[in-house]
Amino acid sequence: MQQDAKSGNARDGGDGGSMGMTGQPGNFGQSAVTVGAQKQAVPEQAPLLQVRNLQVRFGETAPAVLHGVSFDMQRGERVAIVGQSGSGKSTTIGAILGLLPGNGRVSGGAILLDGQDLATATDASLRGIRGKRMGLVPQDPMSNLNPAMKVGAQIADTLASNGLKGRAAVKRRAVELMTEAGIPDAARRYGQYPHEFSGGMRQRVLIAISLAGEPDLLIADEPTSALDVTVQRQILNHLQTLVDARGTSLLFITHDLGLAADRTDRIIVMADGRIVEMGTPAQILLDPQEDYTKRLVAAAPSVTASGAREPVLPDLAYGTGSSAESVSPSGTPSGTPSGTLSGTERRTASGTATLTGNGPGVPAVATGPEPILVLNHLVKEFNLRGQRGSTVRAVDDVSFSVARGTTTAVVGESGSGKTTVARIILGLEEPTSGEALITGRSITASSGASRRSLRRKVQPVFQDPYGSLDPTFSIERLIDEPLRVFKVGSRVSRQHRVAQLLDHVALPRTVAQRRPNELSGGQRQRVAIARALALEPELLICDEAVSALDVLVQDQILTLLADLQERLGLTYLFITHDLAVVWQIAHHVVVMKSGKVLEDGTADQVFLAPEADYTKELLGAIPGAAFAS
Amino acid sequence: MIRYIFTKLWQSALTLVLASVVVFIGVRALPGDPALAMAGEEASPEQLAAIRSQLGLDQSIPAQYFAFVGKMLHGDLGNSTRTGTAVRDLIGTTLPVTLWLSVYAIVVAVLVGILFGVIAERFRGRWPEWLTNGFALIGLSVPNFWLGILAILYLAVTLGWFPASGYVDVIANPLRGLYYLTLPALILGTSLAAVIMRQTRASMIETMSTDYVRTAKAKGLGGGRVLFRYGLRNSLIVVVTIVGLQLGGLISGAVVTERIFALPGFGKLTLDAVFTRDYPVIQAVVLIITLSYIVINLAVDVLYSVVNPRIRVGGNN
Numbered sequence: 001m002q003q004d005a006k007s008g009n010a011r012d013g014g015d016g017g018s019m020g021m022t023g024q025p026g027n028f029g030q031s032a033v034t035v036g037a038q039k040q041a042v043p044e045q046a047p048l049l050q051v052r053n054l055q056v057r058f059g060e061t062a063p064a065v066l067h068g069v070s071f072d073m074q075r076g077e078r079v080a081i082v083g084q085s086g087s088g089k090s091t092t093i094g095a096i097l098g099l100l101p102g103n104g105r106v107s108g109g110a111i112l113l114d115g116q117d118l119a120t121a122t123d124a125s126l127r128g129i130r131g132k133r134m135g136l137v138p139q140d141p142m143s144n145l146n147p148a149m150k151v152g153a154q155i156a157d158t159l160a161s162n163g164l165k166g167r168a169a170v171k172r173r174a175v176e177l178m179t180e181a182g183i184p185d186a187a188r189r190y191g192q193y194p195h196e197f198s199g200g201m202r203q204r205v206l207i208a209i210s211l212a213g214e215p216d217l218l219i220a221d222e223p224t225s226a227l228d229v230t231v232q233r234q235i236l237n238h239l240q241t242l243v244d245a246r247g248t249s250l251l252f253i254t255h256d257l258g259l260a261a262d263r264t265d266r267i268i269v270m271a272d273g274r275i276v277e278m279g280t281p282a283q284i285l286l287d288p289q290e291d292y293t294k295r296l297v298a299a300a301p302s303v304t305a306s307g308a309r310e311p312v313l314p315d316l317a318y319g320t321g322s323s324a325e326s327v328s329p330s331g332t333p334s335g336t337p338s339g340t341l342s343g344t345e346r347r348t349a350s351g352t353a354t355l356t357g358n359g360p361g362v363p364a365v366a367t368g369p370e371p372i373l374v375l376n377h378l379v380k381e382f383n384l385r386g387q388r389g390s391t392v393r394a395v396d397d398v399s400f401s402v403a404r405g406t407t408t409a410v411v412g413e414s415g416s417g418k419t420t421v422a423r424i425i426l427g428l429e430e431p432t433s434g435e436a437l438i439t440g441r442s443i444t445a446s447s448g449a450s451r452r453s454l455r456r457k458v459q460p461v462f463q464d465p466y467g468s469l470d471p472t473f474s475i476e477r478l479i480d481e482p483l484r485v486f487k488v489g490s491r492v493s494r495q496h497r498v499a500q501l502l503d504h505v506a507l508p509r510t511v512a513q514r515r516p517n518e519l520s521g522g523q524r525q526r527v528a529i530a531r532a533l534a535l536e537p538e539l540l541i542c543d544e545a546v547s548a549l550d551v552l553v554q555d556q557i558l559t560l561l562a563d564l565q566e567r568l569g570l571t572y573l574f575i576t577h578d579l580a581v582v583w584q585i586a587h588h589v590v591v592m593k594s595g596k597v598l599e600d601g602t603a604d605q606v607f608l609a610p611e612a613d614y615t616k617e618l619l620g621a622i623p624g625a626a627f628a629s
Numbered sequence: 630m631i632r633y634i635f636t637k638l639w640q641s642a643l644t645l646v647l648a649s650v651v652v653f654i655g656v657r658a659l660p661g662d663p664a665l666a667m668a669g670e671e672a673s674p675e676q677l678a679a680i681r682s683q684l685g686l687d688q689s690i691p692a693q694y695f696a697f698v699g700k701m702l703h704g705d706l707g708n709s710t711r712t713g714t715a716v717r718d719l720i721g722t723t724l725p726v727t728l729w730l731s732v733y734a735i736v737v738a739v740l741v742g743i744l745f746g747v748i749a750e751r752f753r754g755r756w757p758e759w760l761t762n763g764f765a766l767i768g769l770s771v772p773n774f775w776l777g778i779l780a781i782l783y784l785a786v787t788l789g790w791f792p793a794s795g796y797v798d799v800i801a802n803p804l805r806g807l808y809y810l811t812l813p814a815l816i817l818g819t820s821l822a823a824v825i826m827r828q829t830r831a832s833m834i835e836t837m838s839t840d841y842v843r844t845a846k847a848k849g850l851g852g853g854r855v856l857f858r859y860g861l862r863n864s865l866i867v868v869v870t871i872v873g874l875q876l877g878g879l880i881s882g883a884v885v886t887e888r889i890f891a892l893p894g895f896g897k898l899t900l901d902a903v904f905t906r907d908y909p910v911i912q913a914v915v916l917i918i919t920l921s922y923i924v925i926n927l928a929v930d931v932l933y934s935v936v937n938p939r940i941r942v943g944g945n946n
Contacts, residue, residue: 130847143840145841147937148862149858157850209848
């Protein structure tokens with residue numbers, strides 16, 4: 001309600017007050033509050049973009065999804081809109097571009113681009129503005145290029161619609177743009193189709209397209225959230241160079257507060273279709289005024305990751321966020337499990353963890369119970385399609401072990417082989433050589449009944465809570481499916497077990513009769529976890545289990561997993577590309593690249609004293625580090 | 630790609646052999662006797678036996694089959710037991726009629742179906758969509774022969790726009806030939822057009838809401854270019870598959886249509902042969918239909934890789 005009042009005040013922005021220069025967080029709604037001493041923007045120039053009291057509805061009668069959003073953007077300014085899914089950030093840019101999905105329409109307010117109101121503009125005049133005055137870098141590079149059209153042609157048609165004449169001139173300019181966007185050998189790649197490009201390269205193509213019309217305003221809608229963290233950094237660096245060189249204004253949409261802080265001059269925090277707070281990155285991250293922003297900052301793993309975590313092993317000689325030198329030299333030798341972590345308070349909501357090691361100075365080395373999972377020189381080769389005899393080594397001599405009751409994270413980018421390792425452990429893939437031992441027995445060499453009994457001990461939780469639950473099943477049926485498959489108990493006892501599992505994952509028992517599409521992403525992931533727990537497994541393989549979730553939800557799920565670990569003594573193998581998540585939950589980290597293990601040690605060793613250059617690179621690419629306390 | 634084509638050809642050959650066996654046995658399993666059909670009811674047993682041995686029907690079925698295959702490999706499809714004409718000649722005169730009719734029907738169906746499909750998508754919830762949906766409903770539910778009879782009655786007899794029946798050689802006299810084939814082709818193509826229309830509509834609805842179409846609009850492209858290069862082009866991938874599957878139905882549709890419009894085509898030949906137990910003709914006809922299925926499927930595969938670059942040579946998806 002408070003927020004409502006604020007954006008309500010912001011509505012009478014017709015007096016031209018440049019809220020864009022607001023210096024005091026919390027007071028941004030008052031158009032009178034302008035602090036001109038902030039940054040480079042030239043105060044006497046009119047703002048490039050003025051969004052005034054913007055309201056958007058889907059359908060005639062439905063309630064508004066944007067409630068009076070107002071903000072300004074100066075020429076050359078970089079502004080981030082941060083919010084979770086459903087916060088209205090994508091709807092805001094949809095309205096600005098005149099490309100609201102479905103029956104969405106602007107039902108109130110104005111969007112002034114250099115004084116011209118886009119909200120009331122005709123489709124034809126919008127067409128003259130899109131691509132020319134406003135460019136869009138869309139979210140998912142995989143789905144935003146026409147698969148049936150050569151990449152060059154997709155840049156060329158933008159140029160042509162911007163009035164560039166002559167086939168040769170268009171091609172020359174397109175190749176130029178591709179080169180500028182960082183695509184090597186652009187002249188050759190001009191004639192290729194999108195499927196011949198990697199995700200990062202496709203995003204560069206989309207950047208080239210968005211800049212083809214030399215727009216004044218570039219809207220980047222989560223441009224790198226689908227990419228690996230190192231690729232993400234390259235692309236963003238490049239985008240920033242291009243934008244800076246051209247003096248283009250950048251409206252950057254993201255759910256990642258750390259990324260927003262690194263890349264922009266000003267952050268707008270949105271929730272439920274309203275602007276919650278606006279301010280410079282430092283204001284938002286270090287001195288948030290609104291409760292929502294505070295929660296967002298606290299939950300943002302990428303921000304807290306680089307320093308706010310308490311030492312996992314307090315007996316060691318370093319403190320919070322201390323530098324590498326202070327790491328005890330007597331750390332665990334690489335390759336051995338980090339041993340028993342008898343901690344009871346795994347972590348708190350802010351991502352801090354307090355654990356008690358069982359020996360002063362030295363983390364316990366496999367002295368406790370035998371490791372639950374041991375990988376011995378695992379190798380997996382795949383035949384390359386169409387080329388007989390040539391193989392690719394997806395997993396190359398991977399050995400590590402996982403101690404019972406701990407969390408081990410396997411970190412790597414796409415193509416690092418981490419998912420293949422997970423599939424081998426789950427018994428879904430046969431290794432070319434080597435073995436995977438679960439509680440001392442080899443799943444790779446077993447078959448029949450013994451394999452089934454081993455499989456029961458290992459259960460997966462997959463990345464996509466939308467794809468991994470059959471939409472036609474009720475929640476009850478989804479959760480008790482493993483029980484039915486293994487013929488556990490009677491109908492009644494299974495019903496009872498489902499209720500118990502729902503309690504475990506903190507879902508109301510009433511959801512049992514509902515279907516996946518009635519649940520949110522976080523709830524679905526809880527269902528997936530409940531299903532994984534149905535057979536009382538000892539080891540959960542979480543394959544990017546929280547990557548698809550919003551940061552607050554992600555935090556809740558991680559808390560739940562930590563809680564379950566404590567209560568049920570579970571062991572987790574976390575497959576992820578997100579180092580921030582690793583920092584939040586893992587005791588032990590395995591870094592993989594190109595099928596090989598590059599680094600293997602306790603979380604503190606890997607994060608605070610990384611040895612491999614690649615690990616350092618990964619750590620350096622975590623956004624928001626500069627603002628970590 | 631080469632390997633792919635070889636695999637396809639090998640599979641096709643196998644299909645042909647299987648089809649020939651099935652037809653060969655199937656035809657002989659039918660009640661009725663070709664010798665009786667030739668000689669008439671009053672023929673003596675000796676006469677019948679003579680005819681049988683002349684046709685080779687007194688041998689065992691495997692022996693008959695190998696004799697048939699052996700001849701066929703030399704290009705000899707045998708003679709019609711009814712008229713004594715060489716089967717090759719019968720097919721040579723009737724096949725072009727059916728081919729012209731089918732190609733004409735396909736062209737009409739594709740043009741009408743895609744056009745109506747795009748219209749239905751563009752005008753969702755408004756009267757043009759209802760009109761096209763109504764057309765699709767009629768095209769799918771009203772039987773071919775009934776539509777054909779209505780068309781003859783109103784378009785040919787009452788209005789006199791088209792001839793009610795007859796065939797003019799398309800090669801010798803293209804304009805007149807096509808004019809004579811127009812009504813049959815429209816009737817034959819109606820249900821195919823309806824299927825294509827529905828498929829195009831559904832596929833367009835999907836592609837027009839994809840990210841790349843939105844990006845194309847954000848690039849400031851004109852509506853027509855977005856619709857055709859981005860929307861329709863990608864919708865056609867699905868449409869081509871469906872059309873390929875439907876073409877088989879066109880052959881059986883042609884049999885009926887030819888009957889109604891009294892066209893001297895393949896369908897008429899097939900029907901006559903079945904009624905008179907003309908084994909050599911039936912066998913040849915079925916093999917040719919099988920062959921055309923195979924050729925159509927190959928063509929669809931090739932066409933598919935044309936509209937969908939991702940499955941082209943070297944494509945990795």
